[in-house]
Amino acid sequence: MMDKIxxxxxxxxxNPCLKTVFAVGTLLLCIFTRNLLFxxxxxxxxxxxxxTYVKTSLHMWIHLIVVPILFVILSTxxxxxxxxxxxxxxxxxxxxxxxxxxxxEGIKTSCNLAMTAFAxxxxxxxxxxxTPVIDLLTVLKVIRCPSLIIELILxxxxxxxxxxxxxxxxxxxxxxxxxxxNYRTLLSAWSQMLAIxxxxxxxxxxxxxxxxxxxxxxxxxxxxxxxxxxxxKEKWMLGGYFGFMILLAIIIGL
Amino acid sequence: MKExxxxxxxxxxxxxxxxxxxxxxxxxxxxxxVVFLGGNGSxxxxxxxxxxxxxxxxxxxxxxxxxxxxxNRKGLLQHRSKVGIVFQEPDNQLxxxxxxxxxxxxxxxxxxxxEQAHVAVKEIMEELExxxxxxxxxxxxxxxxxxxxxxxxxxxxxxxxILLDEPTSALDPRHTKLVRRFIxxxxxxxxTVFVSTHDMDYAYEWADKVIIFKNGERMALGKPKELFVQKxxxxxxxxxxxxxxxxxxxxxQHGILTREKEIPTTMKELExxxxxxxxxHSE
Numbered sequence: 001m002m003d004k005i006x007x008x009x010x011x012x013x014x015n016p017c018l019k020t021v022f023a024v025g026t027l028l029l030c031i032f033t034r035n036l037l038f039x040x041x042x043x044x045x046x047x048x049x050x051x052t053y054v055k056t057s058l059h060m061w062i063h064l065i066v067v068p069i070l071f072v073i074l075s076t077x078x079x080x081x082x083x084x085x086x087x088x089x090x091x092x093x094x095x096x097x098x099x100x101x102x103x104x105e106g107i108k109t110s111c112n113l114a115m116t117a118f119a120x121x122x123x124x125x126x127x128x129x130x131t132p133v134i135d136l137l138t139v140l141k142v143i144r145c146p147s148l149i150i151e152l153i154l155x156x157x158x159x160x161x162x163x164x165x166x167x168x169x170x171x172x173x174x175x176x177x178x179x180x181x182n183y184r185t186l187l188s189a190w191s192q193m194l195a196i197x198x199x200x201x202x203x204x205x206x207x208x209x210x211x212x213x214x215x216x217x218x219x220x221x222x223x224x225x226x227x228x229x230x231x232x233k234e235k236w237m238l239g240g241y242f243g244f245m246i247l248l249a250i251i252i253g254l
Numbered sequence: 255m256k257e258x259x260x261x262x263x264x265x266x267x268x269x270x271x272x273x274x275x276x277x278x279x280x281x282x283x284x285x286x287x288v289v290f291l292g293g294n295g296s297x298x299x300x301x302x303x304x305x306x307x308x309x310x311x312x313x314x315x316x317x318x319x320x321x322x323x324x325x326n327r328k329g330l331l332q333h334r335s336k337v338g339i340v341f342q343e344p345d346n347q348l349x350x351x352x353x354x355x356x357x358x359x360x361x362x363x364x365x366x367x368x369e370q371a372h373v374a375v376k377e378i379m380e381e382l383e384x385x386x387x388x389x390x391x392x393x394x395x396x397x398x399x400x401x402x403x404x405x406x407x408x409x410x411x412x413x414x415x416i417l418l419d420e421p422t423s424a425l426d427p428r429h430t431k432l433v434r435r436f437i438x439x440x441x442x443x444x445x446t447v448f449v450s451t452h453d454m455d456y457a458y459e460w461a462d463k464v465i466i467f468k469n470g471e472r473m474a475l476g477k478p479k480e481l482f483v484q485k486x487x488x489x490x491x492x493x494x495x496x497x498x499x500x501x502x503x504x505x506x507q508h509g510i511l512t513r514e515k516e517i518p519t520t521m522k523e524l525e526x527x528x529x530x531x532x533x534x535h536s537e
Contacts, residue, residue, distance in 0.1 A: 003391070007389075007390070007391065007394075012389075132391065133351070134350075134351050134352040134355070134391070154349075154350055154351070154355075155349060157351050158348070158349055158350060158351045158392065158393070161351070161393035162345055162393070165393070204345075204346060207341070207343070207346035208346055208347070208349055210303065210308050211339075211341050211346055211347040211349075212349060212359075213308055213334070214306050214308055214334055214338070214339045214341075215334065215338075215359060215360040215363060215407065215408070215411065216331050216334050216335055216360060216363035216364060216411075217363060218331065218363060221349075221359070222358075222359065222362035222363055223350060223352075223355035223356070223358050223359050223362065224354065224355060224358035224362065224368060224371055224372055224375065225355070226352070226354055226355075
C-alpha cells in the first residue's frame with residue numbers, strides 16, 4: 001500500500017540515493033541530538049514535505065501513523081513511570097503502600113525520546129512514501145550490499161504480489177461456494193487454501209526458473225538499474241540543507 | 255532455403271512416466287511461419303521447452319542450423335540466445351517488479367555492455383508500445399500489457415527463432431491484434447516464428463505450415479489449406495475446422511458455390527465469391 005503511494009509521489013523520479021541520503025542523514029541528526037525542539041522542527045518539516053509532494057488522504061495518514069504512535073506512547077510510559085516506595089520529584093500517584101512515580105529529569109528525557117522517535121519515524125515515512133522498493137534496490141547496490149540479498153528482495157517483492165493475488169482469488173472462489181457458512185467450514189477452507197497455495201508457489205517457482213533459464217540465466221540476476229541523474233542544484237540543496245541542520249543542531253544543543 | 259530447425263525422432267518422458275512426446279519429426283525452413291495445433295495436453299508446450307533446451311528429449315535430436323544442441327552450459331546458453339520462448343502465462347515469466355529491469359535481463363546475460371543494453375531496452379520499449387506504462391510496477395499491469403513486456407523480454411535478445419506458446423490466449427481483442435502485429439513484424443525481420451494456438455481461424459490465415467499434435471504424437475503436417483479441408487482428421491484431433499473452410503464446404507454442398515473455385519483463405523475472399531455468384535445470377 002505504501003509502495004502504491006510511492007509510485008504516485010511527485011518525488012518518484014528523483015534519484016533514490018539522494019532521497020535516501022536526505023532521509024537517513026536527517027534521521028541520524030535526530031538521533032544524535034535527541035532534542036525536543038530539534039525533533040519537533042524535523043517532524044513539522046517532514047510533514048510539510050510529505051503534504052506537498054505526496055498525495056494521501058487524511059484517512060490514509062491516520063492509518064499509517066496510528067500504529068507507530070501507539071507503540072511510541074506505550075514504550076514511553078513504561079520508561080517514564082517507576083514503581084517505588086519513595087515519591088520522586090515529578091509526580092507521584094499513591095497506590096496503597098507504593099507510588100507510581102516519575103522524576104522531573106525522567107519526564108524531560110522521556111519527552112525528548114518520544115519526540116525523537118516521532119521525528120525518526122517521519123524520516124523513514126518520507127523515504128518509503130517517495131521511493132518504491134525497486135528504487136531502494138538501486139541504493140542497496142550503490143552501497144555494495146551483497147547481490148544475493150538484492151536478488152532475493154527483487155524476487156520476493158515480485159512474488160509477494162502474485163501470491164497475494166492467487167490467495168485472494170482462491171478466497172473469493174471459496175466464498176462463492178459458501179465457505180463462510182460457519183466456523184467449521186471457514187477453518188477447513190482456510191487450511192485448504194494454505195495447502196494449495198504452497199503447492200502453487202512451488203509450481204510457479206519452477207516455471208519462473210525455467211523461464212529465466214530460457215533467457216540464458218547464468219546464476220546471477222543481471223538487470224539494469226535505473227538511476228536518474230542528480231542535478232548540481234540538487235547536490236547544492238542537499239549540502240546546504242545538511243549544513244543548516246547541523247548548525248541548528250549545534251545551536252539548540254548549546 | 256536452408257532448414258533452420260529440425261526435430262528428429264524426438265520423444266520425451268516426464269519423471270512420472272507420462273510420455274509427452276512420441277517420436278516427433280519435422281523440419282522448418284528459415285522464415286517459415288509455423289503453427290502448432292492440438293488440444294490441451296497434446297505436447298505442444300513440452301516440445302517448445304525441448305526446442306529451447308530447457309528439457310532434453312529422452313530420445314532423438316533437435317538441430318539448429320544443422321547442428322544438434324550441445325547440452326553443456328556453454329552450448330545451452332548459445333542455443334537459448336538464438337531460440338527465444340514467450341511463455342503462455344506472463345506471470346510465470348516476469349520475475350522483476352520493474353518493466354525496465356525485466357527487459358534488460360536477457361540482453362545483459364548475453365554479455366552486452368550496460369550502455370548498449372540501456373539503448374536496446376529503450377528501443378524495444380518504443381517498438382512494442384511499452385512506453386506509456388513503463389514506470390508502472392509489473393503487478394499493476396493488465397494481462398495484455400504483461401504480454402507485451404514478455405514479448406519484449408525475448409525480442410530484445412534478437413533470436414533467430416521465436417516460440418510463442420498460446421500468445422493470444424486470455425487477451426482482449428485490442429491486445430490480440432497488437433500481439434499479432436508484433437508477430438508479423440518478427441516475420442518481416444526474418445525471424446522464424448512458431449506459434450501454438452487454439453485459434454483455428456488465425457492458424458488458417460497466418461501459417462505457412464501447420465503441425466497437428468494429439469497425445470504427444472504428430473498427427474499431421476502440411477499446408478493449412480491441405481489439412482483443414484479434411485474434416486475427419488481435424489475433428490479426430492479434438493479441433494474444429496476454421497469458419498471460412500466450414501462455410502465454404504457447406505456452401506459447396508448446397509450448390510451455392512462450386513468446388514472448382516480455390517478454397518478461400520479469408521472471410522473477405524469468401525464474401526467476394528458470393529458477391530460474384532449473385533452478380534452472375536442477376537445477369
